[in-house]
Amino acid sequence: SVLVPSVSVVRIFRFGAMSGIAPQYAEHIAACRELMKAEGVECLLVGKAPAFFWLTGGRCYVPTIEESGPAQFFLDQEKVVVVTTAIEGNKMRTQECPGFEVREAAWAGLPGTMDAIIEELVAGRKVEKDTDSLSAKIDELMVDLSDADVAAYRALGKDIGEALAEAAKSVSIGDSEYKVAGITHACYNKRGIDLVMIAVAHDERIAWDRHPLPRLGAGTELKKVCMIATCGRRSGLVASVSRVVCFGEVPAELRTIHDVCMQVDAEINLATVPGKTADELYDLLTKAYADRGFAEQILQHHQGGLIGYKCRHWIAQPGGTQVIKAGRAYAWNPTIAGKTIGTKSEDTIYLNKDGAVEVLSASPDWPMVDVKTADGRTMPRPDILVR
Secondary structure, eight states, X not given: OOOOOOGGGOOEEOXXXXXXXXXXXXXXXXXHHHHHHHHTOOEEEEEEHHHHHHHHSSOOOSSTTOSEEEEEEEEOSSXXXXXXXXXXXXXXXXXXXXXXXXXXXXXXXXXXXXXXXXXXXXXXXXXXXXXXXXXXXXXXXXXXXXXXXXXXXXXXXXXXXXXXXXXXXXXXXXXXXXXXXXHXXXXXXXXXXXXXXXXXXXXXXXXXXXXXXXXXXXTOSOSSEEEEEEEEEETTEEEEXXXXXXXXXXXHHHHHHHHHHHHHHHHHHHTOOTTOBHHHHHHHHHHHHHHTTOXXXXXXXXXXXXXXXXXXXXXXXXXXXXXXXXXXXXXXOOEEEOSSOEEEXXXXXXXXXXSOEEESOOOTTOOEEEEEOTTSOEEEEEOOEEO
C-alpha cells in the first residue's frame, strides 16, 4: 500500500518569497511565470535536469546518467518549491538550491509521499510538466542568455579551455583512451565542472570513429596523435570544446586536413549572425567542405548548432528553420576523416547583443592560427599542439 505522509513525516522549510534566491534564477523564474500567464498555465512541475538547472542552478539527480531524479520544482504565480525526499533535503537546501523553499517527503512510500506534497501545492488546479505543451517554449527561454548567464558562461568557458589544455599537456605516449579520459575528468572536476560527454581517440581510430567513446586494453594505447572532445557542465550551462595533440612531427595528412578543418570552423563561426537559418548554415558548411575538396565530410558527422543548458538544443540540418539570434551561445564542430587519421575543430562561442562572435572556451598558451575566410575575414583557430 502507498503511504500518505502525515505532517510528522513532511518537513517544510520556507525562505522569504524570492529574497534568498540568486538574481540569475529569480530572473529565469519571472520569465517562466510570464510564459505560464500567456499560455494560461496555473502550475508547472519541472523534473528534467536542463529546466531544473535553469530555474535553480542545482542538480536534481543522483546518478549522472539520469535526466531526472529525486527532486522536482513546483512553480505557480505565488510560490516556488523544491520537492524532494528526506534523503536529499539537506543537500538541496544548503548546497544545490540555496534560498529556495524545500519540502521533503518520506522515502518509504515513494512516489506516493512526494505525490501528496505536489497535490497539496497544486490544490486542485491544472498542472503542466516541463515535458508537456510548454516544453519547446521553455527551451526557447533557456537559450536566451541573461547578463548573469553570460557572466557564468564566460567563467565556465575560461575554466573549460584551461582544463582541456591541461589535460592535453598531461597525456603521454602509451596511455589508453580510458586513462586520457580519466586525466581529462580530473582536470575538469577540480574546476567544479561535470564532464557530461567525453570522447577520446588515438591515431588511426580518429579516422573511423566520429564519436569515440574511450576504450581500455590492447590497441588503445596512444602512439602519436590524441584527440579529446568534451562537453562540460557547471550549474546547468554546457560548453563544448575539442583539441588535438601530436607527439613529434605532424603527419602530412593530418596537417592538410586540420588546416581545412580550421578553415571550415572559421567560416561557420563568422557566418553565425542574427537572422541566418539552420538551413542556410548547413548549406554554407556543405559548400565550405566541397570548395576544399572534402564534399563527403558533411554527411559523415553533424556540425553542431545551438548550445546552452543542453549539449545541443538543435543542430543544423538541411531544411532547418531555426533562426540564429543574438544573446545566445553556439558550438560548431567540423570534423574531417582522412585515410589514416582524423581531426576536429570545436569551441563554444557567444553571439553578443551586437551580433559579434566571442569565443568562450579559448585555451591559454595553445598554438593558434589566424585563419582567413573566403570573404577575407580572419579568425584565430586552435592548431594541433605538438609535444
